[in-house]
């Protein structure tokens with residue numbers, strides 16, 4: 361072979377990404393530094409031969425339920441509990457020796473609305489709501505005692521400006537609903553880890569309030585193991601510095617930090633809108649859905665670089681981070697296809713719509 365041909369061949373070969381060896385998975389690499397998890401829906405759990413189901417088994421060592429453990433799903437009416445989906449979710453995790461995360465016990469959204477009202481439709485008293493919260497937490501945490509590794513006890517109780525959210529929990533019970541929830545969860549399963557979880561957790565006002573909350577729980581002798589930073593992020597927010605500072609601040613309280621709902625929204629943002637309040641909903645416009653037919657090479661390169669930067673950052677903070685969980689498995693199932701605008705085509709995860717690893721997965725695996 362002529363030298364020039366040989367050189368051309370070498371260049372050609374090195375431009376290909378070799379396929380991942382079956383042992384070179386996220387859980388065998390990243391998962392040795394901190395748990396690496398994903399949110400699964402009931403369809404993934406149910407279809408044991410589906411590509412997505414097998415992908416979860418192969419790549420991840422922790423799972424969280426996307427919806428089936430939320431109160432509105434578990435207890436749609438007073439006196440009624442529907443356990444089927446949550447039971448199957450927990451069994452799936454056990455069959456694979458995964459760290460099973462319970463999400464979530466007390467949240468203003470997807471709550472069991474009946475808990476807040478009496479038969480006449482009036483708000484219940486503080487005493488009644490405390491009792492209902494205790495019953496709910498005892499029922500759910502108690503049912504999976506010794507099987508669920510840790511619980512998101514309270515989700516999204518702080519606003520972006522650092523004030524406490526004026527939810528029905530807060531209005532009816534008062535700010536101490538948070539400590540009561542942690543107390544009840546600990547009583548129901550003393551061995552389970554307990555977490556506080558929220559979005560926009562790089563926002564300094566919010567971080568400050570959450571740190572104060574953690575310290576307050578600790579001062580009262582209540583168990584809290586970690587703070588969950590949801591990590592619904594975009595190509596240019598938060599900055600890596602903001603992320604790093606927030607992890608340091610949260611970890612300085614002595615708890616671990618979990619990156620709990622990591623995904624990347626690469627679609628154009630709505631002006632004047634930030635955060636991850638799930639009830640937000642804006643009108644569809646074509647200009648806000650630029651990748652209907654696929655990503656441009658430029659966008660893809662930008663996204664890959666952002667993933668590398670994120671995982672480089674996470675690795676640098678691995679002494680503070682206990683778990684990283686992606687909010688979903690592959691692009692096709694992500695909530696970001698429908699939020700905050702319905703019907704867009706999003707690319708927020710590490711596996712594509714064919715459930716194949718994106719090229720950047722190899723880079724991440726190599727990094728670890």
Ligand code: GLA
Nearest residue numbers: 426515559590621636638695
């Ligand atoms: C919040 C919740 C999650 C999920 C996402 C969107 O972050 O914590 O349970 O609902 O919104 O899917």
